[in-house]
Amino acid sequence: MDVNEFREFAKATIDYIADYHENIRDKQVLPDISPGYIKDKVPSDPPKEGEHWGNLLKDVNDVILPGLTHWQSPNFYAYYPASYSFPSVVGDLLSTGLGCVGLNWITGPAITELEVVMMDWLGKMLDIPLAFLNCSEGPGGGIIKGTASEATLVCLLAAKDKTVRRVKTLRPDLCDSDIKGKLVAYSSDHSNSSIEKAGLIGSVPMRLLLSDDEGRLNPQFLKEAIEQDLKLGLFPCYVVATLGTTGTCSFDNLQEIGPICEEFNVWLHVDAAYAGAAFVCPEYRYLKNGLEYAESFNFNAHKFMLINFDCSILWVKNAFNLINAFTVERPYLKHEYDSAPEYMHWQIPLGRRFRALKLWFMIRTYGVEGIRKYIRKQTGLINYFSEILKKDSRFEVCCKNLALLCFRVRGDDNLTKMLLNKLYERKQIYVISYTYKKNTVIRFSINSNECSEADLHFAYTEISNQVDDILNKNFIVITKEVNFKIEFDKSMELENIH
């Protein structure tokens, strides 16, 4: 393919993408296919000779489209958003198109340097403590990672390394592996599964403490757990608090958790994967009060800030904690912070994409006010939907935070389960379930940028019709056999995936 064919092919693909978005409402949000569907559509062996690009977009239409779940459809209310914006798509395209990769600074100075500035822009937009910014005096700074899973793991490893070094000075009788075998970390049982996975990977047991009724980490339980573990001779090293849990978008109270971490010298990591973006709006900033206690703070620009996957932002108060944990040749010499950081020592992989470009393009095109407008539109829509549900006595809105709400059908839990089953079978809107205060609830998250009040009426009508159907057909079954167990597809359960 020469450069002129590239121009032609790439521009045809731009039109394909634009058309896809313009006609997104025509596509059923969930596909009508079964596992293994692609085997009949794609040859089992690679082609010996190349073919003209003209066939490719046709095959995308015939082979790929029928097997896609349409995350950008207004009818996709499952999980949290896979963020999207046109300038971000173009920024990502440019990054790929230039074909540059960042290792150390000299292999791509602009890659590192634009990232440094973008991390400061974002930090200022979210009004986080100055100590996290690259432009501050101290050793703090921000970096783009792929996912929150990576951010949580990286900080756990840094906390582990830091704790081992601290304990060694206090207890010179212990060797590294003795100390490592006695480290312990904490989070709530409503935190994302990636938190538990980080403990598993980093070989630090992650105690998932019982959260309160609203899904928040209970500070008293945390304190007791740390005290218990200290008595057992263990070394508490890492606490993960969540701002905006995956299930119900609950907010842990950092003002209460922070002082406990400070008292016991434990690294506090704050996971705001979804909710972090909302702090761009001053009216939501109270939810992060106490963030000054955190050693590290993470949010996914690819969840609720118009940036395409992947783009997870991590700030730390002291980058040397990462550098000391990840650098094979450990640089204990003071790094000059007025020059550029070597991000390769802040992360697991060595190479890096030029992900700052998509942030630069999006922020400049939207402006801070434009991003606020987007966040407020999405949270406004959830309020609108909540009002629709509240007017219908069959439904109970159980909780509502930012652009997420959870609701259920009043009465027996099986009604909600049957509703989920029907919605999933019909594939007209995509929602998933969660367990809230021992009840099955339907998580409903405003995800698509295109979502409108009309789309919410469509969703409500779909839900309402299915409930009509269930209540008409099953009233007797339900009232007579309260313990009748409804089995529903595992893939609808958030607990099974998130």
Next chain:
Amino acid sequence: MDVNEFREFAKATIDYIADYHENIRDKQVLPDISPGYIKDKVPSDPPKEGEHWGNLLKDVNDVILPGLTHWQSPNFYAYYPASYSFPSVVGDLLSTGLGCVGLNWITGPAITELEVVMMDWLGKMLDIPLAFLNCSEGPGGGIIKGTASEATLVCLLAAKDKTVRRVKTLRPDLCDSDIKGKLVAYSSDHSNSSIEKAGLIGSVPMRLLLSDDEGRLNPQFLKEAIEQDLKLGLFPCYVVATLGTTGTCSFDNLQEIGPICEEFNVWLHVDAAYAGAAFVCPEYRYLKNGLEYAESFNFNAHKFMLINFDCSILWVKNAFNLINAFTVERPYLKHEYDSAPEYMHWQIPLGRRFRALKLWFMIRTYGVEGIRKYIRKQTGLINYFSEILKKDSRFEVCCKNLALLCFRVRGDDNLTKMLLNKLYERKQIYVISYTYKKNTVIRFSINSNECSEADLHFAYTEISNQVDDILNKNFIVITKEVNFKIEFDKSMELENIH
């Protein structure tokens, strides 16, 4: 930005990228800037209001381009290639443009299913053992990861988990943390730094064994090290062999290493990050003889197979080893292998980009023969350059493998160091150094797809002129003061980065 502005902006960006490539030789491969250069060019605060996209490409030109190291320039001979092809760029664009993310199967069936088929296509192209393929009977399979660092780490963690479970059945007196504290892994001192980093992150000491003169893992040393460690009561669990080392593209002998791993029940992981792609050509396949002993095999399609970063391919013989290590809720139930795998349980992050699209587009456009032609063109060019150097008695070609060679200036080591310094100051071609048989050598890797014989003559002329200059000016210094120490920029040393 509405969809019509997107069409306009994205197409302008396509032209920008195409023009960039058409004029790549006009750009100095290394930039003329100092750390922190961007601060004067980008505002320190984000804009309040959005602006028209028309300004963005102009600013890319003014702010980003002057700070880029041009990986796609034919004058970029450092590291290994950052692979590039136009169909791969378009495949990546489509992935971003559709805005779909893979979690479990139902969130993007086509994302998983196309990946399953592409892994088989690649496995067949590279002629790897059938047991690694998704289409084989057993529990083997392939997955796309971001980087080789991730692949090595993931397999180390799986090997760790597997070994702990194995040892527990033999030694029920030991608890998990006792066993974990006694695990040990092995590689050669010429393996990539990411191998050592994997040990650091996974808390398994990585013994880097002295390699032979050619940079190959010494099988005898490996056997002795394992036996020593067993005597000390340790549990050997993981060996990483390299096909195509980062420094000199040396090949460990799997036929000798494999039986040792088998004898001691140790997981053999084969890292062929760069060289793996070459196995698409039958004439290079003998270099992977013995691969049947490996439990896992990794190569970077983003290094030497025309796929843009990131796209690292990992195959394992038994996916349950990954699933058991990474699944928070462990599914010991037999998975149906004739349906689709749940890749989220094979990796650290939860979310996944649709990276199979760029593989599909590239392989179909090039065909297997087209990819072979590309590999042979690049290896042919290194032979051509080797012949040029050999005709000049001032140079010694120290080693040559695939599309990489290492050479030095005959005589005192300082001559080569001075040459490196001059090349780095002049920024006309980009090479880096390595230490080979105790001498400083210049690594010269054919990277750009556009590289031609004419470009190699340009590189040779640049090198030759600088050597002329050094020999004329420094002949007396060099011959009189053999121990005169030349300090050269650390960022030129591969050891400092790779």
